[in-house]
Amino acid sequence: MNLLLGILLAPLLSSLILRTKALVAGRQGPPWLQPYFDIAKLLQKGAVYSRTATGLFVAGPIGALSATLLAAALIPLGGCQASVSFEGDLFLFAGLLAAARFLSILAALDVGLSFEGMGASREALYGALAEPALFLALAAGARGSGSLSLSGIFASPLDGIAAPALALLAGALLVVALAECARIPFDDPATHLELTMVHEVMVLDHGGPDLAFIEYASSLKFWILGTLLGGFAMPIRIGGSLANALLGLGAVAALGVAIGAVESTMARLKLQRVPQLLVGAGVLAAVALVLGMR
């Protein structure tokens, strides 16, 4: 059920952020279903490919979307079990996200364009630094809960982890989620072209169904990381699985509003500052671990 909710609702999260930003700016904002319309429109288009591109240019978006869909199957929503859960699934989860990143970097390098190369290079930087923070945060959750699977870690975090440590973990995951999904302050998703130079610039040459796959995969990735973060940020669990799922959804929605608020009030960081923030996220997770050691 989690998986289905994610697949259906993921684009709605970006809609929520856009509406929040519009509200803060005093505008009306796009319709709620605009991301779905965009994807549907792209799916109906033809495509133009660069003469430089090879098969990888097409395989990149396909592989990235497949990996992200599989990663979505491993994610628990609130206290609800994930569709698939086993010992060490967190490493498969991280590996799938890394695979998606690797494939999109290659697809970006495939057209031989300096803009896309630049975006790919920065994506690689962000990915390499975000991964330790993600692993440490999940390891802290594992030590607290005594479980080696994501569903176990998020089943009831309050039992094993002190509230301050949970707050630190949520902070670390927030930084990871913002960096991985190319949101402000790491990247500005509202500006296309060379102004941003990270995620949006990597897909300059994609169009049609390929771009639809990319757009959908990135909103799904955002949903996934948002759900993870929500699991720590909103650690209260009540009995029934329906109630838990609703609480989880509420957490994701609150996260969307919060990110909308952040994006309305902050500017993008200078590139040199980004590593500091990501290393800081790793430190937050490490401090949370130290709090949990006895």
Added chain:
Amino acid sequence: MSLLLVSLSVLALSGLAAFALSRAPAVASRVGAWGAAAGCAIGIVPAVRGILGEAEAAVRLPWSIPVGAFSVGLDPLSAFFLLPTLFLGGLSAIYGVEYMKPYEGRKAIGASWLFFNALLASMALVLTAKNAVLFLLAWEAMALSSFFLVVFDHEKEKAREAGWTYMVATHLGTAFLIAFFLILGQRSGSLDFEALPAGAREAADLLFLLALVGFGTKAGFAPLHVWLPEAHPAAPSHVSAVMSGVMLKTGIYGLVRAIQLLGPPPPWWGVLLVAIGLTSGVFGVLFALAQHDLKRLLAYCSVENVGIIAMGLGVGLLGLSYGSPVVATLGFAGGLLHVLNHALFKGLLFLGAGSVLRGAKTLEMERLGGLLKRMPWTGGSFLAGAYAISGLPPMNGFVSEFAILLGALAGVVTLPAKAAVPLLAVVGGLALIGGLAAACFAKAFGISFLGEPRGEQASAAKETGLAMRIPMAALALACAAIGFLAPFAVRALRPMLEALAHAPAAVPAALDRLAIALGWAAGGAAAFAALCALLAWVRRRLLAGRPVGEGPTWDCGYAQPTARMQYTASSFAEPLTTLFSLLLGTHRREALPKGLFPAGVALSTETPDACRERIFRPIFEAVGSAFSRLRWLQHGRVQLYVVAIALTLFVLLAWKMGVS
């Protein structure tokens, strides 16, 4: 067992035959290579049986060397290391025939095959020797034969220098090993491996350190790795594949054997190995990122992978020390499986680099590009290797890193804080190394094989012949197979892990846990493949009947791009190399544009090895200047030398008489 001896003799004889046929290089090359391939194929049979724990008893032949014995045996540990050695060795030999063709008539082809086959045979002997004297002799034969292969291009000063560095490093390492075996042998009264554990008890800590330095030099642990990025790129590519893929692993084998001989480990051994692994891993991958010569990049990446293996062994040792069979089993399983995996993908990548050298005539990444279209087979295989070495599912690199991570996480969850902290460092460190490795290989593959060619040679690149393509394809298939069949692969390690464990009875249960988790992961891999196929089909259906055009790269509307405007290898790595510039110490030489009409702008960067520059160069220079004070002894008068020898003998005699 007799099959192993047959395999060794085929290797040795075919090498000699190739040397004897030096006059006819084309024939010599065939004889050497097919002899090597046949020898390896024969040896794989007993190796597989040895891994499954079905090996026959060790063979002991009469030998006249005091305390030495020609005894070889295939216990699961030896057999496990022997398998990738023979598999990669045979494939590299087949690849080598065509690779060496341009040298025919200009170089000593026959001799190179003699040394290649001797290298394979001596490695097999190192891995199966059950006596320290035999082991050290084989170790030395391995070092010497690989030395002659490294200096194959001896007209080039760089190759001679690399060979010299390698020679010094390997002999310094061997000195520690001789001390290791002498101390152990003196205390146990025999140099047979069976008897050695008796001598380990009180001096175990010292012995462990000796083994760590001695074997670590061969394996390439930082900071002892300095010879590695010099020697591996200098050798012909099929030799680099063998050296990087499996010869380094003889160091790992020695270390694991030493751990087995030395008995119960104190916790600090594990912590030390984890620390060494982390240092090597991060150091190796960062320096790999900073290189723009493809083979040098691959050589540094071997340092990284050896670091990952060391981390796995460290996790295993910590599991042993703290009495957790799950942590121990998963750590050793992951570390040792990474030995096999690294042999496969690093061998593949070095062979791929060799094909790039043959096809595009250069390994300088700033001159490459667009090779995937021109060399689709090489490119496809290289992509498989790059994907696997980045530790991404569903290929094999993921499987071994998964096992190490799961072992470390199990320790973080169950063990006391003292053990949990280093294990946590493993989790975080492997994440960082994985991310950096992905960046490094996105660069290596993306810049060399994608985009437009950055030089004339790259645009004229041609695919290599079938004999070079088949070994690469076989290795790529093996990488994928281990990824999809991971649960079976780890179960096959049971006999070896039981031999390493202190509580062998608990190993099957721990392995089952790993196999179940990997079963899910393999299921995920299959689902990934299926999903990709499904989406590809959907895309094809959607685009059917719609306009699908081709044009120049869009480039924000700029329609006249040139290949020189592409991102380069250095620019791709720049954010990361700048971030770690303190450690890397990259030299920049730049001529910036000046004046109103600037001309002659240039920028070049070079990243020499930090350990070599900052640690070993000062030490060796100090030693050199100290010994230069003794130059007056070397006056060249033979009579005085004879007097000195006689005097020394006399003093020794007097001392000996006085003592007794």
